Amino acid sequence: MFGTNLVDRRTKPERIADQAWQQLISAVNAAGDSVRDTARSARRGGHRLGDEAGDLVGSAADEARHRASLAFDALAGRRPALPWTLLIGAALVGAAVGWAAGTAARAAGSREDRAADDIEFVDVDRPNSPVGQDG
Incomplete structure (x- = not known):
């Protein structure tokens, strides 16, 4: 009842x-x-x-x-x-792609820094110029 x-x-x-x-x-x-x-x-x-x-x-x-x-x-x-498995999978793929892009960017940046450190500056006297008055 x-x-x-x-x-x-x-x-x-x-x-x-x-x-x-x-x-x-x-x-x-x-x-x-x-x-x-x-x-x-x-x-x-x-x-x-x-x-x-x-x-x-x-x-x-x-x-x-x-x-x-x-x-x-x-x-x-x-x-x-909501399809949680699909959303979580997409988030993990996005995180992996972001990590890979960040790692690649850091590697490219460190290569440029090393190239800048390897540059050697040399003083050169110009012809017809008195020494110490290059300007």
């Missing part, structure tokens, strides 16, 4: 989302049962064909459950989660 009071207090969109979810679950289960029955009969006809159908049933059922979950979330007004 306690549970029925909570169910009655839900908002209309929540009830609609729950009904849609239940319909999706029943459709997925019905489709899965139908495909499993077909796979069983195919397996009796040929073991290799049955194995392939069993794999197909598993992947199709997983995909159907995933899509049903996304549909329920959309009906409930929830936004999809």
Whole structure:
């Protein structure tokens, strides 16, 4: 009785989302049962064909459950989660590229400093110029 009071207090969109979810679950289960029955009969006809159908049933059922979950979330007004693995991977790649660029820039800068240190200045007397009055 306690549970029925909570169910009655839900908002209309929540009830609609729950009904849609239940319909999706029943459709997925019905489709899965139908495909499993077909796979069983195919397996009796040929073991290799049955194995392939069993794999197909598993992947199709997983995909159907995933899509049903996304549909329920959309009906409930929830936004999809951020792809954290993709974001973290992009950040790591960016950090690696930045590190490589910084290292290359420091290496190029140190080469220029060494070239400037290797320059030797020599005093040269100009012809027709008295010594000490170059100017």
